[in-house]
Every structure is written in structure tokens, then in C-alpha cells.
Amino acid sequence: MHPKSQSLASDRQHSTQNPKSVVVLGAGAWGTTLASLAAANGHRVQVRSRRDGAISPSEIERADVVVSAVSMQGVATVVREIQTLPLLPATIFVTATKGLDPVTTLTPAQIWQAAFPDRSVVVLCGPNLAKEIQQGLPAATVAGSTDDNAAVAVQAVFSSPQFRVYTNSDPLGVELGGTLKNVMAIAAGVCDGLHLGTNAKAALVTRGLTEIIRIGNSWGAKTETFYGLSGLGDLLATCNSPLSRNYQVGYQLAQGKTLSAILAHLEGTAEGVNTTQVLMQRARQQDIYMPITAEVYRLLQAEITPKQALEALMLRDLKSELL
Template sequence: MTNPKTVAILGAGAWGASLANLAAANGHQVRVWSRQGSQTLEAVLKDVQIILSAISMIGVRDVASQVQSFPLSPEAIFVTATKGLDPETTCTPSQIWQTIFPNHAVVVLSGPNLSKEIQMELPAATVVASNIPTAAEVVQLVFSSHRFRVYTNPDPLGVELGGTLKNVIAIAAGVCDGLQLGTNAKAALVTRGLTEMVRIGNNWGAKTETFYGLSGLGDLLATCNSPLSRNYQVGYQLAGGKSLTEILANLQGTAEGVNTCRVLMQRAKQQNIAVPITEQVYRLLQGEITPGQALDELMLRDIKPEYNY
């Protein structure tokens, strides 16, 4: 290791632990902070060069505000690995970090990365994206290994939205499998789901091609096809007749798609974006319709061209 870094990982859940292990295996000095841990946030942040946030969306703003009260190196790079939207402002996690730390580089890390598989050292790839290419390249070196391939990307918003929006489609995919609707239906759902993600992303200012990469299509395929995905499990169990309250009470970790869906509907109404799949998932989560009724609503929409040329 020619240039070891000191890395602070905020959040000791499965995802934070996986990323901590990757950096430590590359010879970097890694410190992990969690609310339940024994180390103070100040001690963990002392003289660090990289601060990676892997906390759930609900805690991002609070933790970012706490970090602000401690002295940091002006060269410190923030990395956000949270997938979600702020319910109050509809901001993404990187937008929150960048607003609070306007003079620091912020890098988004996102991809088809199921924590359990990474912990088992199965091959995987991810994307690190920033408006400052050199910052993304530093982070790329910290986490890359022969089992974990890291690509850089200049569209942080698109990379972040890919990882966030696919969680809503994953709930729909879980419903699809739970109702045993078949491979044709699942393929159609995931494809139209990707179209919906692109439409929302474009409205937000993200680049279309980003959504066809690892952090968009890649993450969508992983999350829509794996029982390891918490969002997929929410949909699958809703199709099996369980209530959302019951599902969330027994779920290990956070299904970010539930909150994301609510925030997305709010933004789609404000911006007048067509989000038919998101809308049915939202109504299902609200208990307004059954999984079968959601399917009927999607199948009985007006017929139209696939693309608006």
C-alpha cells in the first residue's frame, strides 16, 4: 500500500461493515462509528481523509450537522453510500452533504451491491461519481479489489438516483413474483420501470446514459431479482397478504423504497412527471388497493407508443 488513507465509516450496518472491510483489506486505516458504538464521532473523525456515510436516510441530515461541529481537514472527501430521499426537502443524500460542506468534494458510491454477497467475497462492481474527477479516483483506489471492481462516473446525481429510484421498482418486482405472474410480466415491469427511472432522472437533471449503467440498470436487476433485497421482500410479502406494518416490524434493516416512494409521489405531482408504476406502489403501500388491483391498473392504462420520438 503506497498511499494509505485514514477512512471514517459512519454507520455500522451490513453495508457500512462491508465497505469498511474492503478498505481495511486494502491496507487503509478504518474507523467505524455508530450511535450504539463506544467511540465518539469526534474521535472517529480526527485527522481522517475520507468520511463515508452509510447511515439510513432518516439520519443523514442529523449526522451531517453533527460532523459540521468538528474540525476537519479541508482536503477531506465525503463519500455517500445511502440510497434514499429526504422526506422534508426531496433532496438526495449527496445534496445534503454538499450543502452543509460546500467546500469539500462529495462522491456518490452506488451499484448492484447486496451486502451479504460482498461479505461472502463474491465478485461485484460499483460506481463512484463526483463533479470532481480526482476525488472519485481517490475513492476508486481505496475500495477497488480483485473481487470488487470500482468504476468512476461524472454524473453523481444520476448514479445516486439510479440506486434510489430502483428501490420502488423492486417493491413492484417483489409483488410480481409474490403473485406468480411469470417471467414475461417481470421482464415488462422491470423494463418499464427503467423507463420511469430515466424519466424522473431527466427531470431532475441526470444523464440518460447513467441509468443504463451499473448504478441504474445494474442495481435494478440485482434488487428486482434477489430475495436478499429488503425492498423486494416488502413487495413479495405484501403479495402474500401481510400488512406493511407487520413486514417492516420483522425486516432486518431499512427498506428505503417505502419512504422513497412517498417522497417521489410528492415530487412527481409538483413536477407533473408520469410515474404509473410508482403511483401503484404508493397506493399499495398506503393500503388503498390490493396487489391484484395495482396490476389491473397498470395493464388497463391507455395504449400508446413505447417511446415518444
């Protein structure tokens, strides 16, 4: 066995015999769920909500792993705060946020890495509806990093018989899969809200994946990653579950509600609303054809109705599937 593979394998075996100090930033649905998974594996876990006030140096200076599970709008604030605090030399950052920066279009991992260029950043993304995991239902996810050892360490922190964590060396692909599917989840909610049937939904999800791969490749992510858990896997989960907040947004738009009314009553964050805007901005800048995203964008801007969005998609120029 290659020496590196040997050390990775032994890390995997000794996961729960090596308790780590884990700080989770963000006490929302996902932060509290990740905290429970790590605590159930015997790790020392602290969850930090912004309502607790500033993070104290003593909390963070012993952390082996810092998990950021805040929504996109909180990422820059949290990064700035952590930058002022002392850290262990080997502290690993894990980012679980599925969003894009509205100004720079950077992903959360890119923001963390730019702020901490010498540290390992691991993306944690997959088909992980928090409510199902809280009920103890089985799920799988991906720890993506260019640092294999960091990915394996994070795999060990969260893996359990109920939660299977894979590693992947294409963190950008892992992160973009989890982020861009939120746009398609809004579209899938519209599809179900209009009762368009199973054929229509299958077409939407399949062509949605094509769109995600097209822009994901231009970003530098690998095609095969999008066929994995954080891409196709998360796309299937959120496009088919009423538990997904993004799906709920689409479903309610199809029922004629306004976006502001939907968001006012939504339990938690629907990152796809912001992601659609950022994605359109990037697609226009780079001249990338994103027809489903464009219709979701126009729908969220209240420029068209759900029915008009459907007609626009169906009446486009006919073309080859593989173009």
C-alpha cells in the same frame, strides 16, 4: 496523454500503497461491508455506530475519507454532528445512502454538499447486495463525483479483485439510479409474489427503467448513467434477489401481509417505502407521469391490493412505447 488523465492513471496504480484514514459512519449491513473492503486494502478504518455515542473530534480530524452509510433517516443527524467537528482540509465525503429527504426531496449527496460546499462529495452506488459482498462474491460499483480526483481516490480505497469500482462524473444520476430502483424492487417483489412469470417481470423492470429515466432527467441526471451499474445494474440486482429488503417488502405484500407487519420483522432498512412517497410527491409537483410508482404508492398506503395494482397497470390507455 492529457496531464489530468496521467495523474488519474497514476493514482489508480498506487491505490493500496497509499493507506488512508477512513471513518465509516453507520455500522449496519452496508457500513460494515464497506469498512471491510477498505480495511482489506490496507487502509486504517474506524466504524462509527450511533450506539457508540457522539463522534469524538480526534476520530474525525485525521480522516482522509468519511463514508456515510447510515439509512436516510439518519443522514441529517450525522451531517449536523460532523459539521461541529474539525476536519482535514482535503477530507472527502462518500455517501452510500440510497434514499431521499421526505421534506426537501434532496438526495443524500445534495445534503452533504449543502452542508460542506467547499468539499468533495462522492456517491458510491451500484448493484451491491451486502450479503454477497460479505461472502467475497465479485461485484462492481460506481464512484460518482463532479470532482474526478476525489472519485479516483475513492475508487482506489475500495477497489480490489473482488470489487471493481468505476468512476462517473454524473453523481446525481448515479445516486438517483440506486435510489429510485428501490421503488421498482418493491414492484418486482409483488410481481414474483403473485407468480406473474418472467415476461411480466421483464416488462415491469423495463418500464420501470423508463420511469426512472423520465423523472431522473427532469432532476438533471444524464440518461446514459441510468443504463450503467448504478441504474440498470442495481435495478437488475434488487428486482431479482430475495436478498433485497425492498424486494422482500413487495413479495410479502403480495402474500397478503400488512406493511407494518412486514417492516416489524424485516432485517434492516427498506428505503423504497419512504422513497415511493417522496417520488410521488415530486412527480405530482412536476406533473411527471409515473404509473408504476403510483401503483406502488397506493399499495403501500393500503388503498389497493396487489392484484388491483396489476390490473390498474395493465388496463391503462394503450400508447406508444417511446412516448
